[in-house]
Amino acid sequence: MPTTKSEMPLPTIVRILGYAGLMPFIGLAFMVQLADSPNDLIALESLVAYGAVIVSFLGALHWGACFKTLSESTHNRWLDHSVWIWGVMPALIAWLAIHIFIPLALLLLAATLVVQRVIDQNTYHYYFTSPDAASAFLRMRRHLTVVAALCLIWAGLTSLVRNA
Numbered sequence: 001m002p003t004t005k006s007e008m009p010l011p012t013i014v015r016i017l018g019y020a021g022l023m024p025f026i027g028l029a030f031m032v033q034l035a036d037s038p039n040d041l042i043a044l045e046s047l048v049a050y051g052a053v054i055v056s057f058l059g060a061l062h063w064g065a066c067f068k069t070l071s072e073s074t075h076n077r078w079l080d081h082s083v084w085i086w087g088v089m090p091a092l093i094a095w096l097a098i099h100i101f102i103p104l105a106l107l108l109l110a111a112t113l114v115v116q117r118v119i120d121q122n123t124y125h126y127y128f129t130s131p132d133a134a135s136a137f138l139r140m141r142r143h144l145t146v147v148a149a150l151c152l153i154w155a156g157l158t159s160l161v162r163n164a
Contacts, residue, residue, distance in 0.1 A: 009136035018140050022147050024050045029151035032158055040162075044102045047155050051109035052094035054148065058116050059090030065127035083123070090116060103163070106156030110149040117145040 028050065031043035062083045093112050097105040121138060128134035 009130065009132040010140065014137075015140060018144055021054065022144060022151075025148045025151040029155045032155040040159075044106070044155060044159055047152065048098055048102055048105045048109070051106065051113075051148070051152055052098050055094040055097075055109055055112050055116070056091040058113070058120075059087050062087035062123070086119065103156040103159040106152045106159070110152035110156070113145050113149045113152070117141055 025047070028043045028047040032040050032047065035043055066083050066087075090112060093108065097108050097112075100108070120141060124134050124138060125131070128137070
């Protein structure tokens with residue numbers, strides 16, 4: 001029996017784009033592992049850049065979600081104040097990551113993705129009108145976070161071992 005649109009908590013395009021976003025993480029992590037110099041360095045730099053973009057994007061999601069309540073005072077510290085600060089923090093961390101020692105940058109970005117997922121677990125229920133959609137999105141985010149963070153950690157540790 002086919003699934004109806006009302007039974008699908010997330011649009012197909014969201015799932016396709018979300019999981020497709022892992023391709024650069026996976027591909028670049030393999031390039032770091034398998035490519036000869038200087039291509040491994042190019043892959044490392046590209047992985048830092050892509051990780052920084054994704055970390056920034058995930059922070060910006062909070063701003064986008066909260067613009068819908070911009071004119072309302074919710075008397076909720078998260079929605080009224082903290083979300084705006086948190087939405088900017090990942091971009092600042094990402095900016096820092098592109099300026100530091102590459103293996104440390106990759107580990108910093110991996111840690112940031114994990115912290116973002118933990119924070120999102122406790123805050124995304126404010127943004128979704130459907131608990132099923134929130135649950136489906138957070139489940140997808142967990143999958144994406146685990147794979148992306150493992151790729152960043154793997155590449156960072158590979159780079160550290162090679163440079164030791």
